[in-house]
Amino acid sequence: MTPYKHLLTRIYAKNKNKHNRGHKRKFYKKKKWMKKMLKPVAEENNIEYININDHDGHYFRKMFEKAEKPVMLTGACDDWPASKKWSKDGLMKYYGDKMFKVAGEQMYMRDYLKYCKRTRDDSPLYLFEEALDQAGRDGLIDDYTVPELFKYDYYGAVPNSVRPPFRWFIVGPERSGSTIHQDPLGTSAWNALIEGHKKWVMFPAHIPREKFYPKKYKSKDAYHEAIYWFHDCYPYCVKHAKELEMIECVQKPGEVIFVPGDWWHGVFNPDFTVAVTQNFVSKYNFKRVFARTKRERARFCQRWKKVLDYVEPDVALKANELDHIPYGRRWSESDSGWTDIDALSTLSTSDIGLYDLAASSSSSSSSSSSSSS
Ligand SMILES: O=C(O)CCC(=O)C(=O)O
Ligand SMILES: [Fe+2]
Structure with a gap:
């Protein structure tokens, strides 16, 4: 048994009860559904788009940050080295021999890429690395630049080693994703997609969680896997989209999404994706974040x-x-x-x-x- 297989066995054993891993529902065979998730009908893309080169920062702050409204930004990461280095081949070349966090374990990037290619898991393991500046991974930090709109971050006044985790490098094969959640401490986030597509669904903070699940699905526990939520609950939400004030879209490479603090959001990857995300505290979410920070x-x-x-x-x-x-x-x-x-x-x-x-x-x-x- 190779160490890689050994590691996978350990991860599966650890998550057996928690995550419904494996291919019980054979989602890897649902090609038609995957295609629909990748290319939805036009109405299923109702987020606003702005090109950051067409507006000044005031426009974004007033219309979206202050108004706490999601938006898709274009033109925000066109010149990042990441656009060349974070392809599958690039990751292999530049980071193949570096280790990254996958389901709480350290895995070589080359092994993770192998896993992505072969997996038939319903909900494949997601690479979620928060220590971007450590253990040989520090090249990642130079691969991207925080967009000007998000540069000033009030948590940035304290050392990175002390502040709550705030940035993640995210890699996931098709069928992976993040189920519906709110981000920690009331922070807002931006998420830049470099490779692949991400299907996003968002609901404002005032919509109660129960509303995202059809009544017949009693066990919400099953839905901590994005794919199950998107397959079983999302169609129900589409039917009630207006009442739920649902915003949805498919993010393409080179687009940066803004997620206002406390908005519910879920992400599904219909193909292999590479992204970077940062959470931040600004003038507009400060009061809430400070109150939560004090409490939590x-x-x-x-x-x-x-x-x-x-x-x-x-x-x-x-x-x-x-x-x-x-x-x-x-x-x-x-x-x-x-x-x-x-x-x-x-x-x-x-x-x-x-x-x-x-x-x-x-x-x-x-x-x-x-x-x-
Ligand atoms: O899967 C994703 O890209 C979404 C990540 C996210 O929402 C988060 O890290 O809070
Ligand atoms: Fe999130």
């Missing part, structure tokens, strides 16, 4: 606040009173300069300098923006 990551939150205390004690003090932290300054494309954030005006007129701090920290403590640009 109390110790980290203290440290986060300390950094802010250090930068601007008066403001941090005020922030404690108000139970939210002010944001500092934002780079404004149209004004070509730094501007204070509105919410701050009542707290302090001085320079908060959060971003300066993030930008000047050491490489091990660099912000998401500086580490990947």
Whole structure:
């Protein structure tokens, strides 16, 4: 038995009860259904698209970030080295001998690619690597650049080693995916697709979870595999799309999707996909993220606040009173300069300098923006 097969056996044994692995439902034979997922009818693509070169940052912030509305961005990753290096051949060439996290285990990329080619699993193992800057994988960091629209990230004021996990390199064969979920701590996310196609389904935060499952499917546990949800529940949601305020689309290579905080979303890969995603805290989701961070990551939150205390004690003090932290300054494309954030005006007129701090920290403590640009 090769170590690779041995590893697979271990992963399957570990997940036997949890994940309905294997090919019980023979989805690998459902070619027609897979084709429909890859090429849906036009109505099943109702997300808005904007080319980032046609608008300034204000437009995106006002229309989508502030309005908490998903959008598909084009023109945001055209010049990334990733577009050459993250093909199947590229991954083999540049990362074949590097290890990546697959179902909690470390697997060589070359073995994972072999697995992707051969698997008949209903819900194949997904490669989800969060430590992009470690163990020889650090080339990944130079393969992409955080799009300008998402550069300023308030968690970026603390070292990467301390902040909650925030970026993932994601590889998955056809039939893999992420079942319906909300992202951690109320953060928003962008997800850039380099290879293949991703079918996305999204619901606003105020839609209760029960609504995404037809009543006859009592066991929601079965649906922590994306493929089962997309096959059994998604058609029901299509019928109730209006009431559920459902947004759906098929993302193509080179497109970057924006997922506002707390929106429910599920992803299905109808073919082999390679993507990178980052979660972030901005002016628009800050209040929510801070409240959740305080509740769910109390110790980290203290440290986060300390950094802010250090930068601007008066403001941090005020922030404690108000139970939210002010944001500092934002780079404004149209004004070509730094501007204070509105919410701050009542707290302090001085320079908060959060971003300066993030930008000047050491490489091990660099912000998401500086580490990947
Ligand atoms: O499978 C995907 O690409 C979606 C990833 C995602 O939603 C997440 O990491 O939270
Ligand atoms: Fe997500």
